[in-house]
Amino acid sequence: MEEGEVTRPPPKPAAVPEDQSIAKANEAIAIRPKRGRLTLLSRRIYNALLYHSQRQGVDEPVYRLALSELIGDARFNSNNTELLKSHLRDMQATTIEWSTSGSALKRWVSSQLLGTVTIEEQGRGRPCMVTWRYPDEIRERLVKPHQYTRVLLEISGQMRSYPAAVLYEIGARYLTSPSRLSMREDVLWWAAVLTGRSDITEVDYRFLKRDVISKALAEIEALCEDFSLELIEHKRGRRIEEIQFRVVPKVQQRLGAADDPSRNVFDLELVGKLIALGMKQDEAQDLYASTDEGQLRGTLEHVEQRLRNQSLPVLKSPAAYFKDALKKGYAGVKGPIPPAALSLPPSARPAAALTGGERMHRIRELWEHDRMQKAKALYLEMPEPMQSEMRSRFETERLGEIAAPIARAWRRDGPGSRIAATTFHRWLAKITWPEEPSDRGLLDFALAQGVAGM
Structure with a gap:
């Protein structure tokens, strides 16, 4: 590291951005579809659309956004718009029911989850745009809800399964309630809500608990910093008829399995290859x-x-x-x-090559990881005054731009936090070696590491 790079005065603090969160109507959290099926990606896309709808305001009947921004906020990567369109169709085909009761009025609404969606490719040099609507009957209740739960896109986007994404939002809803107990419903209701399926007519609770609930609870425990969830089973005789969840705030907060937020990007292109x-x-x-x-x-x-x-x-x-x-x-x-x-078939042979684009992408990932590890080693070799200066500079330049849970983890544990340390070392690598590698440089790196023939 250049001496001047460490000792130059840090820039003035930037304005701290608002958390990327949505005020999600409580009715839209535990959705039990009456027709169609919801998936993890459709839920991520829906949350991202809702976030931008709320920023644009309830008075706008049509919402508009660059497709690249939607892809980033929904945390998946692919150039295949056909797969994206299929998830948008899923939401348009999914029927949900909204029920409200007042002193003199009871109202039931059956509606699509999402209205008309348009994707406009505007030609070379201009961004691809997506526009969308919500059904009029529920638009205001979605975009400007009276009773809602704050959901962070950063944490919601880290969930790798649909049941965990649902339980995270349910936990966030009941974290501040006096009892910290979720709704109590029958097993069939929970099966539909946690799988996003409308075609479930019977459930073997043993398999639901083993294959869906237990895995989702483990995922929440690993990825959610603010709370964990406990399953409560209600029996009638020897049979478990109803369940609910208790929200347990985390006193000693941790995000053990979320070492690297980039791990949780949903690679839609990879899913497309499986399809x-x-x-x-x-x-x-x-x-x-x-x-x-x-x-x-x-x-x-x-x-x-x-x-x-x-x-x-x-x-x-x-x-x-x-x-x-x-x-x-x-x-x-x-x-x-x-x-x-x-x-396997006797003459089958293992893979020996990737396409050119896939190979370069993989080499760049390895290069970035190697650079981050070098930055970590460099930091450990610094004397304490220099380490302190780098931590202060990181807090000035970067801390205000990262998600609130990661920032809290940094303030609590500094570089000792597994999730915050990844962000810190990535930042340190970037300011230490700011030049982006050329294709030639990446190939030289691959040759030096012995991975050029991957």
């Missing part, structure tokens, strides 16, 4: 939410290499082949296939 193999959209998204991305990518490489090999018989079901390879753990295997792989 292209022959999987159904819901199956591909569920698999993505429950499986390590690196393992998915490695297995996909293996299957794509097998599909390209014209000397072998054509695969009748690439999707089934993929799931078998994923189950047996042959993602990214190089060299001869081990004996256990003989249960």
Whole structure:
């Protein structure tokens, strides 16, 4: 690091931006669809649209936003607008019911979740725009609700499964209630709410608890800093008929599994590749939410290499082949296939190459990770006065721009916080080595690391 880089006076503090949060109507949190199905991505997109609708105001009948901004706020990455359109269609096809009761009025409304949506491609050099409407009957209740819960997009976007995303919002709603107890409903109701499905007619509670509830509670425990949730079961005889959740504030707050917010970006392009193999959209998204991305990518490489090999018989079901390879753990295997792989087609070979674009993307990820690790090592080698100066500079330049939970974690634990340390070391790497690498530089890095042939 240049001496002047450390000792130059920090710039004046920037204005602290407002938390990227939405005032979500309480009726829109535990949605039980009457028709259609909601997914994790559709919920993320819906929250992002609602956030921008509230910023633009209830008086606007039509809302408008650059598509790139929607993609960023919904935390997925893909250039495939067809997949995005499919999730927008899901929301338009999903029917929800709103019920309100007053001293003299009871009102029931059945409505779409989202109205007309338009995507406008305006030509070279101009941003692609998305416009949307809400059904008139519920627009004001969504955009300017009287009873609502504050939901942070940053935390909501970290959830990797639909049930966890729902439970996070339910927990946020009841965190400030006197009893801290959620609604108490029957098992069938919860199954529909936690899966986003409208076609559930019967439920085996043992499987719901094992496959949906327990996994979602573990995800909340790992990713949510403010509270955890406890399951409460209500029996009739020996049968569990109803359940609810108790919200438990975290005294010793932690975000152990959220080391790197970039891990929680939903890679829609990867999901699209799974669908292209022959999987159904819901199956591909569920698999993505429950499986390590690196393992998915490695297995996909293996299957794509097998599909390209014209000397072998054509695969009748690439999707089934993929799931078998994923189950047996042959993602990214190089060299001869081990004996256990003989249960796969005998002449199958593991993946040996990526496309050019995928290879450069992977190398850049490795380069950024390597640079961040070097920045971490550099910080540990600094004398304490210099470390203190870098922490102060980080707080001046960066702290006001990051999400409130990460900022709180930094104020509490500094570089000792796992999630805040990642943000700090990434910032330190950027100010220490501000130049972006050229393609030639990335290839030189790959050669030096021995990963150029990945």
